[in-house]
Amino acid sequence: MALDKSEVAKIAHLARLHISETEADEVTNRITDILALIDQMQSVDTDGVDPLAHPLDVVQRLRPDVVTETDERERLQTLAPASQDGLYLVPQVIE
Amino acid sequence: MIEKTVAELSAALASGEFSSVELTQAYLDHIERHNATLNAYITVCAESALAQARAADAARAAGANNPLLGIPIAHKDIFCTEGVLTTCGSKMLHNFVSPYNATVIEKFNAAGAVMLGKTNMDEFAMGSSNETSYYGPVRNPWDLERVPGGSSGGSAAAVAADLCAMATGTDTGGSIRQPAAFSGITGLKPSYGRVSRWGMIAFASSLDQAGTLSKSAEDSALMLNVMAGLDMKDSTSADKPVDDYAATLNDSLQGLRIGIPRQHFAEGLSPEVEKAVRAALGEYEKLGATLKEIDLPNNHLSVSAYYVVAPAEASANLSRFDGVRYGYRCADPVNLEDMYKRSRSEGFGDEVKRRIMIGTYALSAGFYDAYYRKAQRIRRLIKDDFSRAFQEVDVVIGPTSPHTAFKLGAKTDPVAMYLEDIYTIAVNLAGLPGISIPVGTAAGLPVGMQLVGPDFAEAKLLNIAHQFQCHTDWHRQKPGALGKEA
Numbered sequence: 047m048a049l050d051k052s053e054v055a056k057i058a059h060l061a062r063l064h065i066s067e068t069e070a071d072e073v074t075n076r077i078t079d080i081l082a083l084i085d086q087m088q089s090v091d092t093d094g095v096d097p098l099a100h101p102l103d104v105v106q107r108l109r110p111d112v113v114t115e116t117d118e119r120e121r122l123q124t125l126a127p128a129s130q131d132g133l134y135l136v137p138q139v140i141e
Numbered sequence: 142m143i144e145k146t147v148a149e150l151s152a153a154l155a156s157g158e159f160s161s162v163e164l165t166q167a168y169l170d171h172i173e174r175h176n177a178t179l180n181a182y183i184t185v186c187a188e189s190a191l192a193q194a195r196a197a198d199a200a201r202a203a204g205a206n207n208p209l210l211g212i213p214i215a216h217k218d219i220f221c222t223e224g225v226l227t228t229c230g231s232k233m234l235h236n237f238v239s240p241y242n243a244t245v246i247e248k249f250n251a252a253g254a255v256m257l258g259k260t261n262m263d264e265f266a267m268g269s270s271n272e273t274s275y276y277g278p279v280r281n282p283w284d285l286e287r288v289p290g291g292s293s294g295g296s297a298a299a300v301a302a303d304l305c306a307m308a309t310g311t312d313t314g315g316s317i318r319q320p321a322a323f324s325g326i327t328g329l330k331p332s333y334g335r336v337s338r339w340g341m342i343a344f345a346s347s348l349d350q351a352g353t354l355s356k357s358a359e360d361s362a363l364m365l366n367v368m369a370g371l372d373m374k375d376s377t378s379a380d381k382p383v384d385d386y387a388a389t390l391n392d393s394l395q396g397l398r399i400g401i402p403r404q405h406f407a408e409g410l411s412p413e414v415e416k417a418v419r420a421a422l423g424e425y426e427k428l429g430a431t432l433k434e435i436d437l438p439n440n441h442l443s444v445s446a447y448y449v450v451a452p453a454e455a456s457a458n459l460s461r462f463d464g465v466r467y468g469y470r471c472a473d474p475v476n477l478e479d480m481y482k483r484s485r486s487e488g489f490g491d492e493v494k495r496r497i498m499i500g501t502y503a504l505s506a507g508f509y510d511a512y513y514r515k516a517q518r519i520r521r522l523i524k525d526d527f528s529r530a531f532q533e534v535d536v537v538i539g540p541t542s543p544h545t546a547f548k549l550g551a552k553t554d555p556v557a558m559y560l561e562d563i564y565t566i567a568v569n570l571a572g573l574p575g576i577s578i579p580v581g582t583a584a585g586l587p588v589g590m591q592l593v594g595p596d597f598a599e600a601k602l603l604n605i606a607h608q609f610q611c612h613t614d615w616h617r618q619k620p621g622a623l624g625k626e627a
Binding site: 137 | 347373379439441442445446448449464465466467479480481482485486497498502505514515517518522556573
């Protein structure tokens with residue numbers, strides 16, 4: 047299925063990516079090529095086939111509901127681009 | 142001493158022939174000499190490696206003697222390592238010094254292995270040539286104009302060129318087996334769930350699996366003995382007993398039933414690769430195995446289904462990289478959305494962005510059934526193909542890759558690059574164990590052969606691979622490109 051530039055721009059927005067005007071044609075063509083590869087899936091009839099979400103047919107394990115993690119906020123926040131008073135800082139959202 | 146296998150090094154350390162400090166220094170010297178050419182390591186940890194080696198020598202003096210004690214290892218830069226830069230080959234994590242260790246790292250540390258450093262890789266493990274790395278491509282030690290394969294290309298080149306004794310890798314669609322084939326070494330992708338994914342930066346969570354890159358199948362068994370097992374921190378790690386993978390390496394192959402998939406010997410396979418693989422199959426017949434042609438009728442759909450499943454899962458996994466808590470943040474964002482978009486667009490490379498967009502599209506409203514659900518149904522057909530085959534045969538064997546290592550820059554079209562993994566991807570979709578071993582050369586480049594087993598049959602696979610290596614010396618062949626350089 048061929049996509050046009052406006053559809054690619056919409057996908058990029060959903061993925062929170064910015065595609066510049068100069069890249070737009072190239073990105074659109076590449077994605078269209080990949081979707082053509084993917085569309086080969088449609089050549090086989092899969093009606094009635096049970097989808098396989100995961101290679102192991104297992105149920106999620108449960109564990110006792112006890113606290114196992116310790117508070118490492120300070121140590122982990124040293125990795126942040128910007129933090130203050132235990133909070134992560136981002137550009138102002140509310141005026 | 143650096144060219145020895147882990148098994149040989151282990152014996153030499155135990156007998157006191159040399160110490161772990163001497164061995165580690167020899168590898169560090171070799172890295173110093175050749176890493177600038179190969180670009181196999183992103184980070185070298187000389188100081189901490191020597192400290193670990195001293196600790197290993199002290200433990201040995203105090204009576205410890207487990208197989209990996211004091212053996213130098215390289216870890217793919219996808220595994221989180223506490224206090225050590227962990228980039229995943231991306232600008233997004235160019236400044237990420239992990240605050241914790243992956244379970245795999247903890248296990249190798251506990252076994253006394255010595256971490257030499259972190260190896261180069263395709264960005265977020267998305268690639269088949271190691272050319273998508275933010276840190277530049279890795280060169281193949283057999284021919285410096287060629288790629289080592291990917292995404293675990295740094296680990297493969299490091300093992301092949303004796304820049305480490307062994308290395309970890311990860312395999313989502315062939316990322317251990319294909320670089321092992323291109324670099325002339327042994328690469329094992331265990332069954333999905335055999336090795337913990339905790340602390341391994343996620344690409345496609347229902348496909349990712351950690352494994353080994355090594356100089357022999359025996360070494361791979363020694364490594365898997367350390368890596369495998371249930372981990373409560375990974376809800377998908379398998380609660381199945383772990384075999385002693387070294388114990389059954391010498392079992393007889395008399396009566397082994399080998400399945401030869403017609404679809405893996407079809408159009409597109411290089412004649413030289415086919416010749417080497419057929420010759421190796423002949424070796425197995427001499428060892429008492431029988432060959433039977435089988436069919437994997439849905440194999441041709443594996444690449445298309447994979448390029449829905451893997452990007453869909455990647456688009457979700459990589460949404461965590463938003464410039465807020467760690468990793469790259471763009472300069473001077475004007476608002477929150479600008480910060481998200483520019484941090485991600487500047488932090489991710491082109492291939493990663495393409496896959497995020499494909500995955501976002503496949504999961505977007507109205508397309509889920511046509512893409513993700515359809516791919517999951519094909520995944521079932523592919524798994525069923527293997528299940529049917531394993532009713533008749535014990536192992537499925539074919540080429541790992543359609544050809545030998547290609548030249549750097551030769552494949553600029555993403556779809557052509559995706560088709561590189563035509564023989565390996567189905568194995569990930571089905572969650573099965575697979576191993577690639579060297580079985581010959583074509584025009585001076587190594588040829589890899591892939592062996593695929595039923596769920597959790599790693600011990601059998603390693604036994605079959607080891608027996609081949611006991612009777613041939615392809616795994617002992619060494620690359621010559623660095624020698625000529627020096």
